[in-house]
Amino acid sequence: MSNPFIQFDKVSKAFGIVTVVDDLDLSIAKGEFVSMLGPSGSGKTTLLMMLAGFETPTSGSISVGGKRVDALPPYRRNMGVVFQNYALFPHMTVAENVAFPLKMRGVARAEMNERVSKALDMVQLAAFHDRKPIQLSGGQQQRVALARALVFEPEVVLMDEPLGALDKKLREQMQLDIRDIHRRLGLTIVFVTHDQSEALTMSDRIAIFNHGKIEQIGTPLQIYDHPRTQFVAQFIGETNLLSGKVSKSENGLLTLRLEGGAHLEAVSEANVNVGTQVKISVRPERIAVDAGSPSANSLDATVTDVVYHGDHLQVRTRHNGSDLIIKANRNLPPPSIGDRVTLSFNPNQCWIVA
Numbered sequence: 001m002s003n004p005f006i007q008f009d010k011v012s013k014a015f016g017i018v019t020v021v022d023d024l025d026l027s028i029a030k031g032e033f034v035s036m037l038g039p040s041g042s043g044k045t046t047l048l049m050m051l052a053g054f055e056t057p058t059s060g061s062i063s064v065g066g067k068r069v070d071a072l073p074p075y076r077r078n079m080g081v082v083f084q085n086y087a088l089f090p091h092m093t094v095a096e097n098v099a100f101p102l103k104m105r106g107v108a109r110a111e112m113n114e115r116v117s118k119a120l121d122m123v124q125l126a127a128f129h130d131r132k133p134i135q136l137s138g139g140q141q142q143r144v145a146l147a148r149a150l151v152f153e154p155e156v157v158l159m160d161e162p163l164g165a166l167d168k169k170l171r172e173q174m175q176l177d178i179r180d181i182h183r184r185l186g187l188t189i190v191f192v193t194h195d196q197s198e199a200l201t202m203s204d205r206i207a208i209f210n211h212g213k214i215e216q217i218g219t220p221l222q223i224y225d226h227p228r229t230q231f232v233a234q235f236i237g238e239t240n241l242l243s244g245k246v247s248k249s250e251n252g253l254l255t256l257r258l259e260g261g262a263h264l265e266a267v268s269e270a271n272v273n274v275g276t277q278v279k280i281s282v283r284p285e286r287i288a289v290d291a292g293s294p295s296a297n298s299l300d301a302t303v304t305d306v307v308y309h310g311d312h313l314q315v316r317t318r319h320n321g322s323d324l325i326i327k328a329n330r331n332l333p334p335p336s337i338g339d340r341v342t343l344s345f346n347p348n349q350c351w352i353v354a
Contacts, residue, residue, distance in 0.1 A: 001027040001029060004028060005029055005064065005065060005188055006026075006027070006028035006051070006063070006156065006190070007027055007061075008047070008051075008060065009025060009063070010023050010025060011047070011050065011061070011062060012057065012212075013050060013057055014058045020212055021046050021057075021212045022211070022213050024043070024212070024214060025214075026207060026214060026217070029188075031186045031187065031188055032188060032189075033191065033204045033205075034203060035193055036048065036190065036192050037196065037199040037206050037208055037209065038194065038235070039194060039209075039210070043211070045160055045161075047209075050062060050070070051190060052081055052158050053072060053076075053077050054074060056070065057070055078154050079156045079157070080101075080148075080152070081157075081158045081159075081160070082145050082146055082149045083145070083160050083161075084161040086133070086141045086144070087145065088144060089133075090132065092132070094128050094131050094133070094136070095116050098120060098144060099112050099116045100148065101148060101152045102115060102151060102152055105152060107152075115151050115152075116147075116151060117129075119148075119150055122147065122150065123143040123177070123181075124177075125144065128144075138166055139166055139174060143177075146181075150187075155188065156188045157189045157190075158190050161193055162174075163175065164194075171198070175198055175202050176201075178202065179201070191203070200220040200223075203220055204219065206223050208223065208235060208236070210235075215231055216229065216232045225351075226269070226351055227239075227281055227351060227353055228353060230353050232353070233351070238327075239281045239283055240281070240324045241281055241353075242280045242322055242324075243258065243277065243278075243322075244264065244278060245257050245275065246272050246273065246275060249268075249274055252268055253265055253266075253267060253347060254268050254272055258320070259320065259322075260319065262300075262319075264297045264299075264347075266347055266351065267350070268351070272352060278353075279353050279354075280350050280352060281352075282324075282349065283349070284325045285326075286345050286350070287327075289315060289335060289341050289343060290335070290342055295346045296346060297345050298343065299344075300319065300340065300342060301318060301343050302338065302339070302341070303315060303316070303338060303339045303340075304316045304317060304318050304337065306335065306336070306337065310330075312327045312329065312330055313327070313329075313334050315328045317341065317343065319343070324343060
């Protein structure tokens with residue numbers, strides 16, 4: 001990326017003998033919404049805390065706008081931070097909580113009141129100006145925390161699992177609200193989450209963390225449809241993994257012989273030699289059951305279970321010892337346990353993963 005706004009250059013962080021972030025590089029453009037996604041302990045929150053100034057890198061450098069910030073205290077980095085636990089002052093009103101960063105910066109009262117009103121309007125809480133945090137719902141408290149992070153017009157907004165404590169419906173609404181604010185204001189947002197759906201919904205790009213490193217970074221479409229590793233394929237949504245040996249490789253299209261003898265075609269970005277043993281990732285919704293006109297890839301399988309999921313049926317099948325899950329259209333006649341079925345999918349809908 002040319003002229004990145006935020007740059008992590010070979011950043012590492014160790015706590016004693018445990019390395020939490022390992023020689024990591026990451027570039028973020030101005031105005032971009034980047035989610036750092038991964039399991040607990042993968043290093044994503046530690047990286048965010050180093051950017052905020054609450055942790056110091058063991059090695060490497062962090063720059064914002066072309067200037068190194070890793071030696072600056074948090075209050076000199078001009079970043080808004082939103083935490084999962086809201087961190088509101090219980091004795092202050094909503095307006096006083098939002099005004100706090102401005103007060104600390106010595107902003108005049110008239111300007112302070114104007115900015116607070118604007119920030120509360122932005123998060124749809126203008127009518128709650130004089131309430132205390134205890135009088136608000138969890139979602140309303142999170143909106144106050146967001147207004148407080150935005151009110152002093154920071155260069156960057158950092159969010160550490162800000163929606164984790166909310167119920168599903170409210171969390172989904174807040175995702176859309178934050179995405180709308182990001183688009184309207186052109187903010188640079190760095191967002192930490194362990195929720196795959198949240199990252200897919202909100203992000204311009206997603207960085208997948210594993211053991212202190214970034215396994216893959218890309219748009220939601222790239223991450224979901226073209227995972228590069230088994231970890232990414234399995235961490236983002238559901239997937240089916242099949243093992244096979246490459247028998248032919250031509251123009252990024254591989255022909256493989258599965259362990260049970262069946263032949264499939266799959267797509268690969270990397271050059272893979274004939275004879276190499278590989279894993280294939282196929283998303284459950286990409287597989288059709290007993291389609292009228294089967295695709296290039298077809299497998300015979302036995303239905304082992306059918307589970308109702310509201311908007312789809314989860315059909316569990318087995319092919320030569322491998323379990324395959326399919327998301328089937330609930331409007332079609334469902335198969336029964338024990339049925340022999342044909343599973344079909346296109347070569348460009350399955351992907352070789354490392």
